[in-house]
Amino acid sequence: MNSPSAQFVTSRRIGVYDPIHQIGMWGENFKSNSNLNASASLIVEDVKLDSQSQDASHGTEGPSNQYDQEATKPTDKVQRRLAQNREAARKSRLRKKAYVQQLETSRLKLIQLEQELERARQQGLYIGGGLDAGHLGFSGTVNSGITTFEMEYGHWMEEQNRQICDLRNALNAHITDIELRMLVESGMNHYFELFRMKATATKADVFYMMSGMWKTSAERFFLWIGGVRPSQLLKVLGPQLNPMTKQQSLDVLNLEHSCQQAEDALSQGMERLQQTLADTVAAGQLSEGSCNRQMTNAMEKLEALRTFVGQADHVRKETLQQMLHILTIRQAARGLLALGEYFQRLRALSSLWATRPREPA
């Protein structure tokens, strides 16, 4: 930027770098993002210098001699001007990119806040307290593992809705089995993805998982060890599968039976856990020392809770996989669609319930 006159001349010649136009563009960005403050004023300065120096150096010479002047100017000044143009354009692109990224982050934050608000409304604004050091902790600290889970769950849900639509269209359009298989497999993998997410989140906060905090209220009504009852999955799938072969009916019946047994076993294990935890917390002398011991014992018991949530998810996953083995692709597709729609409707029910007209107090 040491030869303003040359710059001005070059810009006239090339007509690419139009100072006035640039100002307009920058002005826009300048208004919406104060980071551009510095650069905008720099450009303005540039143009001011241009007009000043033009008066100075072209003082006695008229505009008609302009082109003669250009021919004798050294080309490296032209090059420098070009380079500066490129640099400015590059910086402009980078700033635009940063601005857009800022917008994206804010958008995600907004979605997250909206979700939290919705949940808080559904729970009647009951936050903290019984949820210990959970997501909306009493002290206001945020559990990053849970925040991540909730964001990922939001994306998972969007994808889930898309997949349900695709399945519905596919079944109505009578596509080939091969194409259907792809849809079924991505549907199954999508559920497995959810189990993986849950496993990570359970490490962050098991009570959050046990309370099903990420689910809508109607879904939470059916909560069993951090999720859906495996037997419930089968009950939803069942009616969709007819007609079935004799062997299939038998296999499904056996699976239902096994599933129920596994569920009962885990339920009884959970009951025992609750009982022993209660006993541990209740059993206590009044001395200080035994209180600490008590707490240590209780903490150990709580560790077992994580195992149960993990095991419950394992049973859910295995149940789904077993169903896939038994069914044809078309049956599996219908089953997945039914399952997906079932939960969609539950979620819709939650929203309806939350927004129903309340009786006057």
Add this chain to the structure above:
Amino acid sequence: MDKVTRLVSEKGIVIFSKSSCCMCYAVIILFKELGVKPLVHEIDEDPEGREIEKALMRLGCNAPVPAVFIGGTLVGSTNEVMSLHLKG
């Protein structure tokens, strides 16, 4: 280790458990629901409990209990038991 081998060859289904472990309890309940009576060995009530625990870990169990043996062979822990059960 010898004790483990000896115990598992004694009867059809042998489960190593801890009396304080509720998941072990769940697995035992499952077998009972199937009408089976497994031989349950509470290793926290066994003076050689620590040795048994180490042996089980060496056999590849991430969590020493519950460890389920059928016909002398290690089936695994809760995960394996549940998977096998659901497969029929």
